[in-house]
Amino acid sequence: MGPGYPCRMSAQPHSEASLPRPTGGVPDARPLTEAVTRLRRALRVSIRTDYPWETLPMAQVELLQVLGEHSPARISDLAGRRRLAPSTVSGLIGQMITAGLVTRDVDPADRRASVVALTTAGRDRLAAWTTAHEHRMDAALAALDDADRAAIANALPALFQLAERLSEPADAATER
Numbered sequence: 001m002g003p004g005y006p007c008r009m010s011a012q013p014h015s016e017a018s019l020p021r022p023t024g025g026v027p028d029a030r031p032l033t034e035a036v037t038r039l040r041r042a043l044r045v046s047i048r049t050d051y052p053w054e055t056l057p058m059a060q061v062e063l064l065q066v067l068g069e070h071s072p073a074r075i076s077d078l079a080g081r082r083r084l085a086p087s088t089v090s091g092l093i094g095q096m097i098t099a100g101l102v103t104r105d106v107d108p109a110d111r112r113a114s115v116v117a118l119t120t121a122g123r124d125r126l127a128a129w130t131t132a133h134e135h136r137m138d139a140a141l142a143a144l145d146d147a148d149r150a151a152i153a154n155a156l157p158a159l160f161q162l163a164e165r166l167s168e169p170a171d172a173a174t175e176r
Helices: 027-051 060-070 076-081 086-098 120-142 148-166 168-174
Strands: 101-108 110-118
Touching: 027 120, 060 076, 060 086, 060 101, 060 110, 060 120, 076 086, 076 110, 086 101, 110 120
Parallel strands: none
Antiparallel strands: 101 110
8 A cells, every 4th residue: 555545455465566556647446445445444333333223225325315405206217317227226126115114106297107215204214314324424533633524625526526426327437
């Protein structure tokens, strides 16, 4: 790992010499990948420790988030937004209907199709999940020094741009 990356990498299946190295000022992707993985895992574990009621699988949370912004929505639209197979989304939606988080109704624009919408319980659960994560993240950020908080704040626009690039098909991202 290069200088300035305090985290220790776990054992890798390939030797470092066999992995491609960044060129032309492009940062090494491995430390960023490791940091994102650790952040997601640490947040998930800490939330379930601090808020034991939080048991929703991330795939369901992500669908709730999409529905929180785009409700009602067709299964195919949800699948496209999350880059999942429609059958996968349909199965998750079935579980969420059973849990009372969403409803499935006939699409008024096309009676052959159906749309999914958040229920009041789904909106409440999404709000509780979001609040719990924000409180946990706020506490962790408060424990950092000013320079680290500033570095994170300054990196956010680039991280959002990176997320946009990663959500594009691989061939479109490399053509830029």
